[in-house]
Amino acid sequence: MKAFAALLDRLVYTPQRNGKLRLLVDYFRHAPDPDRGWALAALSDGLDLKGAKPALVRALVEERTDPVLFRWSYDYVGDLAETVALIWPERPGANRPPALGEVVEALRAAGRGEVPALLARWLDALDPTERWALLKLITGGLRVGVSARLAKTAVAAFGDRPVEEVEELWHGLAPPYGALFAWLEGRGAKPELGEAAAFRPLMLATPLEESEVEALPFEEYLAEWKWDGIRVQLVARGGETRLFSRTGDDIGGAFPDILEAVDFEATLDGELLVLRDGPEGGEVAPFNDLQQRLNRKTVTAKLLQRHPAHLRLYDILFEGREDLRSLPLLPRRARLEAFVAREKPRRMDLSPLVDFASMSELEALRAAARENGIEGLMLKRKDSPYLAGRPKGPWYKWKRDPLVLDCVLMYAQRGHGKRSSFYSDYTFGAWTPEDELVPVGKAYFGFTDEELKRLDKWVRDHTTERFGPVRAVEPGLVLEVAFDAVQRSTRHKSGLALRFPRVSRIRWDKPAHEADRVETLEALVEG
Amino acid sequence: MNKPRPESWLRVEPRGLYVVPGDFYVDPVRPVERAVVTHGHADHARPGHAKVLATPETLAIMQARYGDRAGSGLQALGYGEPVTIGEVTVRLAPAGHVLGSAQAVLEWRGCRVVVSGDYKRRRDPTCAPFEVVPCDVFVTEATFGLPVFRHPDDRGEIAKLLHSLAVFPERTHVVGVYSLGKAQRVVRLLREAGWDGPIHVHGALQALCALYEELGVPLGPLSPATVAAKAEMAGALVLAPPSALADRWARRLADPVTAMASGWMRVRQRARQRGVELPLIISDHADWDELTRTLDEVGAPEVWVTHGNEEALVHHARQRGFRARALSVVGLGEEDEGEALGGAS
Numbered sequence: 001m002k003a004f005a006a007l008l009d010r011l012v013y014t015p016q017r018n019g020k021l022r023l024l025v026d027y028f029r030h031a032p033d034p035d036r037g038w039a040l041a042a043l044s045d046g047l048d049l050k051g052a053k054p055a056l057v058r059a060l061v062e063e064r065t066d067p068v069l070f071r072w073s074y075d076y077v078g079d080l081a082e083t084v085a086l087i088w089p090e091r092p093g094a095n096r097p098p099a100l101g102e103v104v105e106a107l108r109a110a111g112r113g114e115v116p117a118l119l120a121r122w123l124d125a126l127d128p129t130e131r132w133a134l135l136k137l138i139t140g141g142l143r144v145g146v147s148a149r150l151a152k153t154a155v156a157a158f159g160d161r162p163v164e165e166v167e168e169l170w171h172g173l174a175p176p177y178g179a180l181f182a183w184l185e186g187r188g189a190k191p192e193l194g195e196a197a198a199f200r201p202l203m204l205a206t207p208l209e210e211s212e213v214e215a216l217p218f219e220e221y222l223a224e225w226k227w228d229g230i231r232v233q234l235v236a237r238g239g240e241t242r243l244f245s246r247t248g249d250d251i252g253g254a255f256p257d258i259l260e261a262v263d264f265e266a267t268l269d270g271e272l273l274v275l276r277d278g279p280e281g282g283e284v285a286p287f288n289d290l291q292q293r294l295n296r297k298t299v300t301a302k303l304l305q306r307h308p309a310h311l312r313l314y315d316i317l318f319e320g321r322e323d324l325r326s327l328p329l330l331p332r333r334a335r336l337e338a339f340v341a342r343e344k345p346r347r348m349d350l351s352p353l354v355d356f357a358s359m360s361e362l363e364a365l366r367a368a369a370r371e372n373g374i375e376g377l378m379l380k381r382k383d384s385p386y387l388a389g390r391p392k393g394p395w396y397k398w399k400r401d402p403l404v405l406d407c408v409l410m411y412a413q414r415g416h417g418k419r420s421s422f423y424s425d426y427t428f429g430a431w432t433p434e435d436e437l438v439p440v441g442k443a444y445f446g447f448t449d450e451e452l453k454r455l456d457k458w459v460r461d462h463t464t465e466r467f468g469p470v471r472a473v474e475p476g477l478v479l480e481v482a483f484d485a486v487q488r489s490t491r492h493k494s495g496l497a498l499r500f501p502r503v504s505r506i507r508w509d510k511p512a513h514e515a516d517r518v519e520t521l522e523a524l525v526e527g
Numbered sequence: 528m529n530k531p532r533p534e535s536w537l538r539v540e541p542r543g544l545y546v547v548p549g550d551f552y553v554d555p556v557r558p559v560e561r562a563v564v565t566h567g568h569a570d571h572a573r574p575g576h577a578k579v580l581a582t583p584e585t586l587a588i589m590q591a592r593y594g595d596r597a598g599s600g601l602q603a604l605g606y607g608e609p610v611t612i613g614e615v616t617v618r619l620a621p622a623g624h625v626l627g628s629a630q631a632v633l634e635w636r637g638c639r640v641v642v643s644g645d646y647k648r649r650r651d652p653t654c655a656p657f658e659v660v661p662c663d664v665f666v667t668e669a670t671f672g673l674p675v676f677r678h679p680d681d682r683g684e685i686a687k688l689l690h691s692l693a694v695f696p697e698r699t700h701v702v703g704v705y706s707l708g709k710a711q712r713v714v715r716l717l718r719e720a721g722w723d724g725p726i727h728v729h730g731a732l733q734a735l736c737a738l739y740e741e742l743g744v745p746l747g748p749l750s751p752a753t754v755a756a757k758a759e760m761a762g763a764l765v766l767a768p769p770s771a772l773a774d775r776w777a778r779r780l781a782d783p784v785t786a787m788a789s790g791w792m793r794v795r796q797r798a799r800q801r802g803v804e805l806p807l808i809i810s811d812h813a814d815w816d817e818l819t820r821t822l823d824e825v826g827a828p829e830v831w832v833t834h835g836n837e838e839a840l841v842h843h844a845r846q847r848g849f850r851a852r853a854l855s856v857v858g859l860g861e862e863d864e865g866e867a868l869g870g871a872s
């Protein structure tokens with residue numbers, strides 16, 4: 001438990017992805033089996049334990065502490081698991097501290113009624129950081145800023161393998177992943193995938209830079225619209241159907257309408273969208289509507305009816321059991337078109353090709369595409385096999401130009417790592433009709449190191465208030481902010497939020513009162 | 528003869544705790560005619576008093592910090608040597624807080640009051656350990672007077688730092704430490720843990736480190752953190768005052784891991800607020816278990832709490848059958864370099 005607790009503790013404070021990765025690799029290198037396997041399961045959301053409700057934890061601690069001191073402590077610390085971890089009375093030598101593997105195995109074997117006694121016994125034996133880690137594990141949701149994808153990337157890096165290889169195996173593996181670690185350490189054979197409806201790592205596109213447009217041999221490429229949904233993979237095999245996110249997370253639970261529509265065997269690549277009624281039948285609804293459907297374990301009938309999901313297909317990886325990934329794109333596309341014509345799958349259609357005769361024609365099409373659901377264009381090389389990862393060259397995404405607004409800097413926060421002495425995270429706002437500034441977004445990239453220095457100095461010279469690492473500043477600096485769309489949001493007082501905001505220019509010259517107004521943003525809201 | 532009631536001869540005044548039959552103050556916050564100073568931290572040792580009684584180490588620290596303003600008449604008193612001021616016998620006992628730190632043991636007509644200043648109970652290689660002095664009234668701090676403050680073994684915290692240096696060998700590790708006590712203790716702990724690489728210290732720490740050496744606490748070779756080029760700082764270990772961590776000074780460091788050695792690091796929200804990436808729970812103040820154990824060991828029927836989380840410690844002491852009250856002494860608890868901002872110790 002000690003090493004796992006130390007890992008979680010350190011991850012909580014480490015903001016950079018690369019730092020987290022190094023800590024995880026270091027852990028996998030030093031922790032024994034099966035502990036590291038259970039840890040990997042916990043970090044990749046693959047551990048389903050009989051948990052304990054916060055009320056139970058609270059009852060246990062209240063039996064052991066002065067209620068007044070507990071209340072004051074909880075007020076001070078602010079988090080129940082942490083308060084309990086810290087205040088739990090020490091009983092040195094009470095029991096032998098359990099290893100992570102023992103904890104997990106005991107919880108899996110225990111009946112629900114046995115959990116409180118087990119928990120109390122462990123809490124007696126552990127130190128405060130271990131108690132905190134145990135409580136996080138048992139009350140569900142580690143929330144240490146590690147995604148399943150990052151955990152898989154780390155375990156792949158530990159074995160010096162590409163992450164796609166681990167992802168491809170993933171759904172054939174089970175915790176505590178003894179075979180996976182044995183293979184990664186060169187002690188065992190590569191695990192077999194078997195018959196599972198397994199995720200196959202996706203082929204990803206790289207952005208097309210403006211400087212590359214002219215030289216691109218466009219006749220070698222197919223063009224498609226870039227849809228503003230989420231990229232998914234639908235796998236139907238041996239009677240099992242699964243829907244995976246781009247990173248291999250199983251999101252099928254939130255999309256039963258898609259799963260029910262499957263009566264074939266194939267692995268398909270496409271964009272998950274929400275449709276709504278339009279003048280010519282179903283049209284793509286704003287991204288916000290799709291968001292209503294995401295991150296849910298279950299969905300209501302009402303939601304299914306109001307926001308029906310739809311899959312727009314653009315590639316086929318397997319037809320039946322036949323692996324098509326080594327075929328070039330053109331014959332693969334032909335197979336996909338034939339598949340759709342034959343199967344006529346419900347809730348799915350084909351992502352159409354965009355005809356063009358020159359890059360300038362394509363550029364004009366891209367600039368004109370402003371309707372919902374289109375983010376720009378995809379360019380895919382006709383001879384490209386389906387390659388896992390993000391190879392540079394065969395697939396490009398060419399987004400339409402972003403929208404820009406002039407916003408006023410309101411708060412600045414210190415960054416982390418290389419930027420820890422700089423105020424580098426900026427919250428900016430727009431003017432209300434009452435001439436008040438309200439925050440509309442936050443950005444922390446889009447400027448050079450030189451500009452960052454100057455911004456940092458400006459923040460320090462114009463601070464009006466400080467709260468911890470955050471400074472409020474005078475409304476005196478205009479940032480030109482680029483973004484992809486405006487959405488309704490409860491996160492900001494303005495009720496609006498920008499999608500993918502980044503600083504495009506610093507308008508040292510522009511007076512703050514000439515910055516944009518909330519009404520301007522309102523007019524841009526999708527819908 | 529009946530012992531006098533303690534409140535008949537000790538009073539809390541705006542200037543600090545006043546000892547009536549001796550006509551002196553303990554740790555006064557404003558200039559006074561005669562002061563007994565428990566230790567060198569700025570909230571206890573203020574400049575500008577006329578006469579100051581303290582341990583030789585504390586006087587040396589005050590002179591290093593204040594020069595001529597340390598006081599016009601400085602009287603050094605070693606641990607355990609009694610002196611009489613007015614009608615009061617004064618003796619200094621080690622407090623285990625920082626080098627030279629003392630509890631003031633005050634006796635008048637058979638009543639003994641121990642003003643403990645700041646203290647801790649665990650081992651510290653840079654100062655003498657706390658001495659338990661039985662008494663009628665024990666005057667205690669309560670900086671970490673909540674049962675959530677349980678400082679771990681400091682060797683484990685140093686191991687966290689060394690582990691981080693192994694995982695991120697190219698990043699500078701900069702540790703925020705208070706200049707008096709914490710800096711030197713962390714250096715010693717690093718040496719004990721076998722760190723034989725260089726330790727760079729920020730300019731603001733150098734004078735007190737040199738003074739500790741002079742006073743017999745060996746720290747080994749320390750390099751200045753001010754002259755090194757950025758490339759040389761890759762993977763270096765640097766100690767700096769907390770105020771420097773967010774300062775432009777930190778830019779000379781290579782992609783720093785910001786660590787902070789303080790008892791406040793026990794609470795995650797506090798550590799996060801300070802932008803700390805590697806919190807090290809190392810404190811020069813007693814934690815909750817040390818505070819409550821000390822009340823039991825000293826065995827004074829009456830406990831006065833000067834500063835910190837007075838409320839909780841008073842509550843606990845009353846539950847345990849002590850007469851207890853909060854003195855709410857103004858001006859204590861604001862140790863060094865902006866401690867009031869987020870807490871050091």
Ligand SMILES: [Zn+2]
Nearest residue numbers: 568624645862
């Ligand atoms: Zn102190």
Ligand SMILES: [Zn+2]
Nearest residue numbers: 570645859860
């Ligand atoms: Zn103090």
